[in-house]
Amino acid sequence: MALIVQKYGGSSVADAERIKRVAERIVTARKAGHEVVVVVSAMGDTTDELLDLASQVSPVPPGRELDMLLTSGERISMALLAIAIHNLGYEARSYTGSQAGVITTSVHGKARIIDVTPGRLRNALDEGAIAIVAGFQGVAQDTKDITTLGRGGSDTTAVALAAALHADVCEIYTDVDGVFTADPRIVPNARHIKNVTYEEMLELAACGAKVLMLRCVEYARRFSLPIHVRSSYTNKEGTIVTGAMEDLPLEQALITGVAHDRSEAKITIVGVPDEPGIAAQIFGTVANAEVNIDMIVQNVSTEGTGATDISFTLPKDDGPNAMAALNKIREDIKFKTLLYDDHIGKVSLIGAGMRSHPGVAAKFFAALGAAGLNIEMISTSEIRVSVICRDTDLDAAVRAVHDAFDLGGDEEAVVYAGTGR
Amino acid sequence: MALIVQKYGGSSVADAERIKRVAERIVTARKAGHEVVVVVSAMGDTTDELLDLASQVSPVPPGRELDMLLTSGERISMALLAIAIHNLGYEARSYTGSQAGVITTSVHGKARIIDVTPGRLRNALDEGAIAIVAGFQGVAQDTKDITTLGRGGSDTTAVALAAALHADVCEIYTDVDGVFTADPRIVPNARHIKNVTYEEMLELAACGAKVLMLRCVEYARRFSLPIHVRSSYTNKEGTIVTGAMEDLPLEQALITGVAHDRSEAKITIVGVPDEPGIAAQIFGTVANAEVNIDMIVQNVSTEGTGATDISFTLPKDDGPNAMAALNKIREDIKFKTLLYDDHIGKVSLIGAGMRSHPGVAAKFFAALGAAGLNIEMISTSEIRVSVICRDTDLDAAVRAVHDAFDLGGDEEAVVYAGTGR
Numbered sequence: 001m002a003l004i005v006q007k008y009g010g011s012s013v014a015d016a017e018r019i020k021r022v023a024e025r026i027v028t029a030r031k032a033g034h035e036v037v038v039v040v041s042a043m044g045d046t047t048d049e050l051l052d053l054a055s056q057v058s059p060v061p062p063g064r065e066l067d068m069l070l071t072s073g074e075r076i077s078m079a080l081l082a083i084a085i086h087n088l089g090y091e092a093r094s095y096t097g098s099q100a101g102v103i104t105t106s107v108h109g110k111a112r113i114i115d116v117t118p119g120r121l122r123n124a125l126d127e128g129a130i131a132i133v134a135g136f137q138g139v140a141q142d143t144k145d146i147t148t149l150g151r152g153g154s155d156t157t158a159v160a161l162a163a164a165l166h167a168d169v170c171e172i173y174t175d176v177d178g179v180f181t182a183d184p185r186i187v188p189n190a191r192h193i194k195n196v197t198y199e200e201m202l203e204l205a206a207c208g209a210k211v212l213m214l215r216c217v218e219y220a221r222r223f224s225l226p227i228h229v230r231s232s233y234t235n236k237e238g239t240i241v242t243g244a245m246e247d248l249p250l251e252q253a254l255i256t257g258v259a260h261d262r263s264e265a266k267i268t269i270v271g272v273p274d275e276p277g278i279a280a281q282i283f284g285t286v287a288n289a290e291v292n293i294d295m296i297v298q299n300v301s302t303e304g305t306g307a308t309d310i311s312f313t314l315p316k317d318d319g320p321n322a323m324a325a326l327n328k329i330r331e332d333i334k335f336k337t338l339l340y341d342d343h344i345g346k347v348s349l350i351g352a353g354m355r356s357h358p359g360v361a362a363k364f365f366a367a368l369g370a371a372g373l374n375i376e377m378i379s380t381s382e383i384r385v386s387v388i389c390r391d392t393d394l395d396a397a398v399r400a401v402h403d404a405f406d407l408g409g410d411e412e413a414v415v416y417a418g419t420g421r
Numbered sequence: 422m423a424l425i426v427q428k429y430g431g432s433s434v435a436d437a438e439r440i441k442r443v444a445e446r447i448v449t450a451r452k453a454g455h456e457v458v459v460v461v462s463a464m465g466d467t468t469d470e471l472l473d474l475a476s477q478v479s480p481v482p483p484g485r486e487l488d489m490l491l492t493s494g495e496r497i498s499m500a501l502l503a504i505a506i507h508n509l510g511y512e513a514r515s516y517t518g519s520q521a522g523v524i525t526t527s528v529h530g531k532a533r534i535i536d537v538t539p540g541r542l543r544n545a546l547d548e549g550a551i552a553i554v555a556g557f558q559g560v561a562q563d564t565k566d567i568t569t570l571g572r573g574g575s576d577t578t579a580v581a582l583a584a585a586l587h588a589d590v591c592e593i594y595t596d597v598d599g600v601f602t603a604d605p606r607i608v609p610n611a612r613h614i615k616n617v618t619y620e621e622m623l624e625l626a627a628c629g630a631k632v633l634m635l636r637c638v639e640y641a642r643r644f645s646l647p648i649h650v651r652s653s654y655t656n657k658e659g660t661i662v663t664g665a666m667e668d669l670p671l672e673q674a675l676i677t678g679v680a681h682d683r684s685e686a687k688i689t690i691v692g693v694p695d696e697p698g699i700a701a702q703i704f705g706t707v708a709n710a711e712v713n714i715d716m717i718v719q720n721v722s723t724e725g726t727g728a729t730d731i732s733f734t735l736p737k738d739d740g741p742n743a744m745a746a747l748n749k750i751r752e753d754i755k756f757k758t759l760l761y762d763d764h765i766g767k768v769s770l771i772g773a774g775m776r777s778h779p780g781v782a783a784k785f786f787a788a789l790g791a792a793g794l795n796i797e798m799i800s801t802s803e804i805r806v807s808v809i810c811r812d813t814d815l816d817a818a819v820r821a822v823h824d825a826f827d828l829g830g831d832e833e834a835v836v837y838a839g840t841g842r
Contacts, residue, residue, distance in 0.1 A: 016477035023478075050497065056437035057444075057501050058508035065507065068515050069500035072493040076471065079490035080478050086486065087479035094489050099565075120565075144520075144541075 002168040003125070004029055007039040007135065007158035011175050012232040013077045014044030022173075022232065023084035026130060030090055035125045037165065039135045039158040040081055042073025063108025067137070067148045071096070074134035074154075082132045091129040095120060097146075100131075101164075102138035102157060104147045110290075111138060111147035113156065113219075116164035125165075133161060152213025159216045163223035170225055172212065173232035178239030179204065179211055181257040181407040186398050191409035193239050193257065200256045200352050201227075201241045203384045207348035208261025217241065254353035255360070255405045260398050261346040262391055264294060265319045266377070268311040269326065271336025278333060282310065282326070289325035291318040294346075295379040295388065307336070311377065313388060316342050344376065345394030348386035349401055361385045367404035373397050423589040424546070425450055428460040428556065428579035432596050433653040434498045435465030443594075443653060444505035447551060451511055456546045458586065460556045460579040461502055463494025484529025488558070488569045492517070495555030495575075503553045512550040516541060518567075521552075522585075523559035523578060525568045531711075532559060532568035534577065534640075537585035546586075554582060573634025580637045584644035591646055593633065594653035599660030600625065600632055602678040602828040607819050612830035614660050614678065621677045621773050622648075622662045624805045627715075628769035629682025638662065675774035676781070676826045681819050682767040683812060685715060686740045687798075689732040690747065692757025699754060703731065703747070710746035712739040715767075716800040716809065728757070732798065734809060737763050765797065766815030769807035770822055782806045788825035794818050 006026065013019050029036050050069050054061045061069075078094040085092035101117035124131040135154025140147050149156055155172055162170035179201070180190040196204070198221035205214040211229055220227050220241065230238025272278055279298065286293060294313040314322055319340060326338055347368075354360040364385050368375060373396060377388035389397055402408060427447065434440050450457050471490050475482045482490075499515040506513035522538035545552040556575025561568050570577055576593055583591035600622070601611040617625070619642035626635040632650055641648050641662065651659025693699055700719065707714060715734040735743055740761060747759055768789075775781040785806050789796060794817060798809035810818055823829060 016474060019478055053437060053497070053501055054504055057440055057505040060508075061504040062507045065500045065503040065513070065515055069497060069504070072496040072500070075493040075496065076474070076490060079486045079493070080474055082486040083475055083482040083490070084478040086483045087481075092486075094486055 001033045001035065003035040003037070003165060004169055004171060005037045005039065005158050005162035005165070005167045006171045006173060007154060008041065008173045008232060009154065009175070010041040010044050010046070010077075012173055013040055013081060016080070019043075019077070019080050019084050023081060023088055025232070026081075026085060027088045027090050030130055037121055037125070037131045037133060037161055037167070038081065039133045039154055039161065040074060040077050041135050041154045042070075043077045043080075046073040046076065064145055067108045067146050070148055071134065071137045071146055074136060078132045078134050085130055085132075091127075092132055093124050093129050094132040094134070095124075096134050097137035097157065098139035100133045100161065102160065103141050104138035104149065106140035106143045106145060106147060108145075109148055110150040111140065113138060113149065113160050114141055116160050118161060118164050121161070121165065133157065152216055155213050155216035156219055159219045159223075159225060159227065163219065163225050167225070169228050170220065171228045171230060172216075173230060174211060175231065175233065176211060177231045177234065177236050178229045179209065179241075179257070181409075182398055182402045183260065186260070186395050187258075187402045187408070189408035189410070190257075190402070191407060194237070195240050195242065196256060197243065197352055198241060199383060200350055203348070203350040203381065204257060204259050207259035207350065207384065207386060208263065208346060209257075209259040212241070254357055255349060255351035255407060257350060257407065258398050258402045258405075259348045259350060260394055261348075262394065263316055264313045264344060264346055264388075265316045265340065265342035266311055266313050266344050266388065267319070267322060267326070268309055268339040268341070269335050270309050270339060271307045272310050273334055274306050274308045279310065281329065281333060283312075285325050285329050286312075286314075286322050289318075289321045291315075291322045291325070295377050295386070297377050313344070313346070313377070343391045344388050345391040345397070346386055346388050347394060347397040347401060348384055349405065350384045352383050354385075355382050363404060364401055367400045368397055371396055371400040373400065422454045422456065424456040424458070424586060425590055425592060426458045426460065426579050426583035426586070426588045427592045427594060428575060429462065429594045429653060430575065430596070431462040431465050431467070431498075433594055434461055434502060437501070440464075440498070440501050440505050444502060444509055446653070447502075447506060448509045448511050451551055458542055458546070458552045458554060458582055458588070459502065460554050460575055460582065461495060461498050462556050462575045463491075464498045464501075467494040467497065485566055488529045488567050491569055492555065492558045492567050495557060499553045499555050506551055506553075512548075513553055514545050514550050515553040515555070516545075517555050518558035518578065519560035521554040521582065523581065524562050525559035525570065527561035527564045527566065527568060529566075530569055531571040532561065534559060534570070534581050535562055537581050539582060539585050542582070542586065554578065573637055576634050576637035577640055580640045580644075580646060580648065584640065584646050588646070590649050591641065592649045592651060593637075594651060595632060596652065596654070597632060598652045598655065598657050599650045600630065600662075600678070602830075603819055603823045604630075604681065607681070607816050608679075608823045608829070610829035610831070611678075611823070612828060615658070616661050616663065617677060618664065618773055619662060620804060621771055624769070624771040624802065625678060625680050628680035628771065628805065628807060629684065629767060630678075630680040632660075633662070675778055676770060676772035676828060678771055678828065679819050679823045679826075680769045680771060681815055682769075683815065684737055685734045685765060685767055685809075686737045686761065686763035687732055687734050687765050687809065688740070688743060688747070689730055689760040689762070690756050691730050691760060692726075692728045693731050694755055695727050695729045700731065702750070702754060704733075706746050706750050707733075707735075707743050710739075710742045712736075712743045712746070716798050716807070718798050734765070734767070734798070764812045765809050766812040766818070767807055767809050768815060768818040768822060769805055770826065771805045773804050775806075776803050784825060785822060788821045789818055792817055792821040794821065
């Protein structure tokens with residue numbers, strides 16, 4: 001008998017029929033003798049509909065109230081799921097994030113989990129019940145207000161509960177069969193990956209692979225909790241994210257896969273005085289605006305001008321904030337202009353094996369060059385190479401790199417529609 | 422400066438436009454220097470939509486989960502209302518029943534308020550904020566599960582919070598201008614009533630006047646809390662429900678009004694052995710099935726048979742429960758048959774003045790007789806006369822009685838569509 005935490009995204013519970021199917025899957029696990037905790041997102045488009053309602057009453061809804069509003073979405077899906085399970089003859093009890101003991105910071109819309117006190121869930125399991133928990137939400141430690149965890153919040157809820165309950169595995173149900181060597185919508189013969197390390201998964205997530213969010217993988221790594229990413233539409237084994245690289249088979253592939261990201265924009269600060277402390281001032285300003293930056297490139301100072309250009313990439317959503325913050329320090333820093341470009345794409349090659357294999361980056365750049373694709377920025381880590389290109393070149397770049405490293409399989413990957421939150 | 426509790430029903434917050442209008446009304450009270458606590462129901466048809474979703478996943482949803490599901494309705498409306506108030510430049514904070522300190526029994530779907538601990542609301546008011554509270558819901562004292570209060574729950578929430586916060590008045594906003602001498606949809610010249618006592622209002626509510634629910638009036642009477650029932654569509658003064666009769670002007674009208682009720686059914690138990698203890702056994706059984714009965718009539722024993730017939734009225738919703746419970750004791754009691762009739766109507770005449778004026782009942786029966794309407798059952802209290810008739814005769818009966826006691830005014834009453842919960 002194991003303790004399993006399952007997480008279902010919004011598309012898996014989009015309507016009554018799908019909720020009933022998910023209920024059957026949950027009951028199957030319970031029948032097999034396992035203790036089951038289920039984390040669920042809001043049904044289908046509920047969150048967007050609620051956001052639309054909010055925008056109808058105010059252009060700038062306050063965070064506390066927006067969180068109160070949005071958390072009703074999971075309340076609906078979790079109650080319906082519990083009702084559907086009852087209808088199959090099994091006891092299920094739904095819990096809000098607050099009831100489940102998900103304690104967070106008080107930053108509305110972007111709260112972080114501080115602690116998990118799953119006493120009520122443990123009791124429910126001890127009494128033979130299946131516990132259903134609202135994903136994406138918690139209660140602020142200091143204000144006792146309801147908070148939401150922001151993007152990837154439901155996955156993080158699942159992993160955090162699994163860690164706190166010492167679960168054997170956290171199953172993340174999604175609309176694909178797990179992690180692939182590239183997005184099957186772009187590369188039809190992308191290969192399914194059975195095992196991947198936390199480290200590789202972190203790089204994949206950071207580089208745009210949407211199947212798991214970065215913070216949830218970080219959380220799982222911290223607690224050495226295995227994640228099983230799998231499809232809620234089939235019974236196929238998905239991808240197991242686990243352990244340190246040292247635990248993995250020696251025949252570990254050189255390259256894990258190719259990730260891509262269309263969600264970033266690039267800001268270029270033109271004519272920055274080339275003086276000590278300026279970069280710190282710029283990125284301090286950006287950080288204070290709560291903007292996460294990704295790549296940074298600084299050109300060498302143009303001979304004689306004493307000025308340089310600094311470019312960095314960031315999530316498109318944060319673009320307006322960052323531009324506003326930078327414009328405020330223009331006088332102070334004395335830069336010339338700000339350029340905003342949201343027509344970029346990022347393609348990344350990830351593989352733990354590349355640590356010990358020089359030449360990977362060169363082969364990667366050569367593949368792009370041979371395909372006639374221009375590279376605008378480059379960034380690397382020990383186990384990753386990323387480049388920025390035009391967004392219109394992105395699909396071609398992914399295919400070129402995937403082919404160059406011979407990552408394809410023999411079968412066509414199956415693609416389902418929609419994703420959860 | 423007063424402390425005002427305002428309650429808005431589902432039709433008052435049915436869409437974004439109405440929510441904005443309600444927000445303006447709330448802000449007007451706040452601007453006038455008052456402390457304002459607002460209790461709100463779910464938007465328009467939300468509750469019915471949620472019930473429909475539940476029925477799609479199970480024919481018999483468990484109470485705990487149904488309560489969890491339904492309480493999401495108020496969560497949405499209260500957050501949107503708080504957002505709309507923020508947009509007018511005022512601070513508003515929304516609270517679930519649980520957060521607002523509404524402590525209840527654990528009977529799901531029909532919980533009763535045990536205690537109110539409005540510490541967080543008091544703090545919000547002290548900090549200058551408007552507090553928005555979800556009506557209709559609370560948290561069970563023993564299980565800590567979320568409960569709903571059943572019909573009239575939002576009104577009761579408002580009165581309970583007003584009592585706990587020592588509010589000056591509880592304003593119940595609805596779709597009519599208050600209490601009328603009869604339903605204006607049936608009697609076009611029904612007169613608006615400015616003041617009514619708790620006692621009269623209790624009788625009116627018990628007899629089908631939908632403007633206020635019985636339990637909310639009971640609660641207000643216990644704490645001597647004035648209720649102001651008024652329309653959310655106009656600024657007209659509504660009806661004030663207040664004080665003991667002794668406090669009211671001496672010229673208090675003989676008759677307050679005519680109420681009617683279409684929600685009851687009649688059960689007749691035919692051939693009950695005329696023995697001591699049988700009635701107690703029958704109504705004990707009905708009470709154990711959690712059915713509230715209204716009128717009871719027992720005919721005299723038919724000569725020689727040693728058997729009698731007992732009829733009683735009850736809410737139609739409870740009909741199946743009561744019939745099932747009675748059928749179970751048939752062998753035991755040895756009655757002959759059970760008859761169920763849900764085509765009845767009840768018309769009632771209410772007035773504190775009738776206590777000291779004999780002849781009211783006779784005039785009432787005469788009015789019905791003159792209109793050719795048959796009386797099936799009669800029940801009276803000190804300040805009320807009620808009869809059961811065919812449901813098809815009900816409108817005519819209301820008009821006949823209203824005319825006979827000359828209750829009409831000169832103007833046509835205004836009627837709006839829809840009611841809240």
